[in-house]
Amino acid sequence: MPSDLPKSDPMHFDDVVKGRRSIRGYKPDPVPRDLIEEVLALAMRAPSSMNTQPYNFTVLTGEPLDRIRAGNTEKMLAGVPESREFRSGTGFEGAHRERQIGVAKQLFGAMGIERDDKARRQDWVMRGFRQFDAPVCIIITFDRTLEGWDDPIFDCGAVTTMLVNAAWSRGLGAVINSQGIMQSPVVREHAGIPDDQVIMKAVALGWPDDNFPANAVVSERKDVAEASRFLGFAE
Numbered sequence: 345m346p347s348d349l350p351k352s353d354p355m356h357f358d359d360v361v362k363g364r365r366s367i368r369g370y371k372p373d374p375v376p377r378d379l380i381e382e383v384l385a386l387a388m389r390a391p392s393s394m395n396t397q398p399y400n401f402t403v404l405t406g407e408p409l410d411r412i413r414a415g416n417t418e419k420m421l422a423g424v425p426e427s428r429e430f431r432s433g434t435g436f437e438g439a440h441r442e443r444q445i446g447v448a449k450q451l452f453g454a455m456g457i458e459r460d461d462k463a464r465r466q467d468w469v470m471r472g473f474r475q476f477d478a479p480v481c482i483i484i485t486f487d488r489t490l491e492g493w494d495d496p497i498f499d500c501g502a503v504t505t506m507l508v509n510a511a512w513s514r515g516l517g518a519v520i521n522s523q524g525i526m527q528s529p530v531v532r533e534h535a536g537i538p539d540d541q542v543i544m545k546a547v548a549l550g551w552p553d554d555n556f557p558a559n560a561v562v563s564e565r566k567d568v569a570e571a572s573r574f575l576g577f578a579e
């Protein structure tokens with residue numbers, strides 16, 4: 345085991361993976377910087393293409409994060425079109441759309457937000473642009489020299505998944521989100537992200553508020569049988 349990894353008593357792997365949920369309501373308490381560094385060190389054990397480790401993290405709290413929340417809110421309310429630094433499609437269809445609606449129904453149901461309650465639905469969406477009022481936000485970027493390759497995007501996904509699980513193993517909650525980077529120029533300006541980095545995703549991070557109903561939502565998964573094909577195995 346690399347010497348810079350924490351040696352504290354870890355949770356069992358299965359408990360972390362099965363227990364982790366996206367957390368969208370936080371206590372205001374700060375998160376110590378050394379704990380975030382511990383979580384990042386664990387996350388960075390993720391595999392990456394040819395061990396290139398193309399990802400970087402900008403960890404924000406306090407005033408710079410508040411400026412991003414305010415900038416995102418202002419732009420989204422003003423109807424400024426989304427501005428991301430990676431390709432995205434026009435919308436989900438079929439099974440993907442059904443799953444998207446499925447988790448939205450679970451979240452709105454938990455929060456008691458009715459289908460026709462436009463004001464509360466809008467509030468919920470704006471919450472995402474404020475990074476769910478979390479005390480910390482981590483912006484995931486990757487080295488622009490690799491722009492155009494799909495591997496660094498895959499590697500960002502791997503390290504970010506490790507990050508949210510590592511956070512959970514330390515009692516922290518997180519939610520990977522696109523909402524935080526939908527106005528990427530705002531993030532680039534207030535987080536001082538240099539031009540040699542491509543902005544990929546945001547992760548809100550903090551201590552879960554156990555009284556926030558949406559935090560209890562356990563999202564569904566398709567079956568292994570639906571996702572997998574096994575070839576050459578004995579019946």
Ligand SMILES: Cc1cc2nc3c(=O)[nH]c(=O)nc-3n(C[C@H](O)[C@H](O)[C@H](O)COP(=O)(O)O)c2cc1C
Nearest residue numbers: 364365366447472519520521522523524561562563
């Ligand atoms: C790439 C990516 C983007 C996401 N963007 C958002 C987002 O913008 N807002 C949000 O509330 N959740 C977002 N999520 C969280 C997903 O909705 C969540 O992971 C999924 O519904 C499964 O739920 P779970 O994380 O609780 O298991 C995102 C997750 C990923 C991996």
